[in-house]
Amino acid sequence: MSINPEPEYRSLTPSVVQLRWRVPTEFPACPQSVSDDALEEYSSRLAFGTVFARNTYGTSLVVERQLTIDGLVVLTHFGEEAIKDWAVAHISIHAGSFYHRSESTFLSLQGAFKHFCELVGEQLGESIDDYC
Numbered sequence: 001m002s003i004n005p006e007p008e009y010r011s012l013t014p015s016v017v018q019l020r021w022r023v024p025t026e027f028p029a030c031p032q033s034v035s036d037d038a039l040e041e042y043s044s045r046l047a048f049g050t051v052f053a054r055n056t057y058g059t060s061l062v063v064e065r066q067l068t069i070d071g072l073v074v075l076t077h078f079g080e081e082a083i084k085d086w087a088v089a090h091i092s093i094h095a096g097s098f099y100h101r102s103e104s105t106f107l108s109l110q111g112a113f114k115h116f117c118e119l120v121g122e123q124l125g126e127s128i129d130d131y132c
Helices: 038-045 109-119
Strands: 008-010 016-019 051-055 058-068 071-078 086-094 097-106
Touching (some): 038 058, 071 109
Antiparallel strands (some): 008 016, 058 071
16 A cells, blocks of 8 residues: 555665656665665765766766755756756655655756755745746
């Protein structure tokens, strides 16, 4: 049974469940199992420029990450040219798995960073992505 009303999708990483992320994706830095400090461990593996996610369409690289009260938020940049070069993901733990939820993709770093800030409890001004 799903913990979320959103459909769950299979991941290429056994410890991961994907939400709003249909393409099976590998998360190379994700720990193999959940522990008491799993999100802290995961966060420590996500240094600037490391691979966050990889699938048949491309690779996303870590720009920023921050632990929050309810999970881990990650801002990424696609390694290949894409229409929307930036993305934000939220990771939480449920039922012994890491739930990776795609928050959205963005045209600009400003739009992605604004959403990242909102998820971590900070505010940033308007961006073009507010209108797209």
